[in-house]
Each structure stands twice: as C-alpha cells, then as structure tokens.
Amino acid sequence: MEEKERTIEQLFNLGFHAEYPEEKVEYYSAILESDSRDPLLWKEEALALVWTNTGIAYCDLSEYQKAVYCFEKALELDSLNPDIWYNKGIAHSYLGNHRESVKSYTKALEVDPKYDNAWINKGMLHDILGEYEEAIKCYEHVHVTMEIDPKYALAWNKKGIAYYHLRKYAEAITCFTKVLNMDPDYEDAKNNMANAMKKLKSAGEQ
Known part of the structure; x- marks a missing residue:
C-alpha cells in the first residue's frame, strides 16, 4: 500500500540510490508494473533505462537469466544503446553462453566502435x-x-x-x-x- 503512495519519479530515485540490489529490483519493478506512468515523461528510452538498471541489479544478485530477460526488454525499447548490449554480454558470459556474449559485444561495437x-x-x-x-x-x-x-x-x-x-x-x-x-x-x-x-x-x- 505504501508503494502506491509514491510517485514514479520517487520510486526511480529510491531505486537509483538504494544500497542493496534487492531494493533496486523492488523499486524498479514497481515502476514497470505501474499503470500511472506519465507517457510524456516515461518514453521508451526512459523505460529502457529502468529495465537496464533492473538487469544490472539482477546481475549483482547473480540471477543472470533474469538479467538477460531485462536487457532484452530494454533492447526492445532502445536497440541502439551500446551499454545495454554490453551488459547483456556480461550476463550471458556469467551463464557460460560465450557465443551469445560475443554476439552482444559485437552489437555494442557496431553502435560504438x-x-x-x-x-x-x-x-x-x-x-x-x-x-x-x-x-x-x-x-x-x-x-x-x-x-x-x-x-x-x-x-x-x-x-x-x-x-x-x-x-x-x-x-x-x-x-x-x-x-x-x-x-x-x-x-x-x-x-x-x-x-x-x-x-x-x-x-x-x-
């Protein structure tokens, strides 16, 4: 109930400054699940950032499959962001998916050589x-x-x-x-x- 009283912007700031990755996932997930996002403020790139930050938090929790999912969702919104491809490469590497990791780094380098x-x-x-x-x-x-x-x-x-x-x-x-x-x-x-x-x-x- 308390989460609903917070604005989306407050949730983002809480997630950004949270000390523990579990907290980051909680706050960012609340943003992604919310129906009250202002479409003028929360455009595709902004939502991609939330998905990316969630993925990074999952990496910190060693939940790499969930991280890959988050990065893929982010790329659906912002496919030309090399940092998302880079982070996806890291997650795949930890999963032992080296070929997929190479593909992700290659994509990042196509955008930013x-x-x-x-x-x-x-x-x-x-x-x-x-x-x-x-x-x-x-x-x-x-x-x-x-x-x-x-x-x-x-x-x-x-x-x-x-x-x-x-x-x-x-x-x-x-x-x-x-x-x-x-x-x-x-x-x-x-x-x-x-x-x-x-x-x-x-x-x-x-």
Missing part, C-alpha cells in the same frame, strides 16, 4: 573459446590509452597469452613487458613472461 571494454571482453571470450587470432584482433582495436593506462594491464596480459598460444613468443613477451611497465607487481604477467622467454629460448636452440 570505440567501446574499449567491449573489445576487451570480446577478446577475452575469444581467448576462452581458443580463438586466439580473433582475440588479438579485438585487443588491437582498443583505444590508444591502452598503451599507458594501468587499467588495461589485464588486456595486454590476455593479448600476450593469445600470442603465446599461437607460439608467437616474441610478440607475447612484448605484451607482457607492457604489462610490467604499467604494473611491476603483476604476478601473472611475470610468470607468463618467464614461460614465454623459456619457449623462445628453446625455439632458438632447435
């Missing part, structure tokens, strides 16, 4: 699928800030691993070097560098 995180996540999925050439292509699309921003150390490390699997050890070492220049304490990159150097040395001795 400079969406660095989508390129990185798509590359990581190609890594998982053993498609190392495709993974490298994705990492090479990442914006030039990847060269200097420590947050991209993971991408350089993954790119190096892809080269390693392709037995391109010199290229792999170059990638791991970039990681360690950004983060000298990156243990995984240190180990990967050592392994790549051993392989390169062995190849040279043959």
Whole structure:
C-alpha cells in the first residue's frame, strides 16, 4: 500500500540510490508494473533505462537469466544503446553462453566502435573459446590509452597469452613487458613472461 503512495519519479530515485540490489529490483519493478506512468515523461528510452538498471541489479544478485530477460526488454525499447548490449554480454558470459556474449559485444561495437571494454571482453571470450587470432584482433582495436593506462594491464596480459598460444613468443613477451611497465607487481604477467622467454629460448636452440 505504501508503494502506491509514491510517485514514479520517487520510486526511480529510491531505486537509483538504494544500497542493496534487492531494493533496486523492488523499486524498479514497481515502476514497470505501474499503470500511472506519465507517457510524456516515461518514453521508451526512459523505460529502457529502468529495465537496464533492473538487469544490472539482477546481475549483482547473480540471477543472470533474469538479467538477460531485462536487457532484452530494454533492447526492445532502445536497440541502439551500446551499454545495454554490453551488459547483456556480461550476463550471458556469467551463464557460460560465450557465443551469445560475443554476439552482444559485437552489437555494442557496431553502435560504438570505440567501446574499449567491449573489445576487451570480446577478446577475452575469444581467448576462452581458443580463438586466439580473433582475440588479438579485438585487443588491437582498443583505444590508444591502452598503451599507458594501468587499467588495461589485464588486456595486454590476455593479448600476450593469445600470442603465446599461437607460439608467437616474441610478440607475447612484448605484451607482457607492457604489462610490467604499467604494473611491476603483476604476478601473472611475470610468470607468463618467464614461460614465454623459456619457449623462445628453446625455439632458438632447435
């Protein structure tokens, strides 16, 4: 009864500022179920945002199938929003639907070719699928800030691993070097560098 006394705008603000994802789902669901939305205020993009925020809350609750449903509802209203496609890709990835996840990231990149995180996540999925050439292509699309921003150390490390699997050890070492220049304490990159150097040395001795 108390929820009906709140306006749609109040419910949205409560959902946006709620600390726990369960609360977010509750408030956003109340908006989506309401018959009192002002159609002039709550147009398709606004409702798509509510569906998207609900999906993100479900991701936080590890309820990824429900999250996918929410993102699909959002895309019915706003199909050219790369963030919705990106979040759908994340949800599919957690469900183990790697091919569907790749499709979602591809859609996000069709709308925004400079969406660095989508390129990185798509590359990581190609890594998982053993498609190392495709993974490298994705990492090479990442914006030039990847060269200097420590947050991209993971991408350089993954790119190096892809080269390693392709037995391109010199290229792999170059990638791991970039990681360690950004983060000298990156243990995984240190180990990967050592392994790549051993392989390169062995190849040279043959």
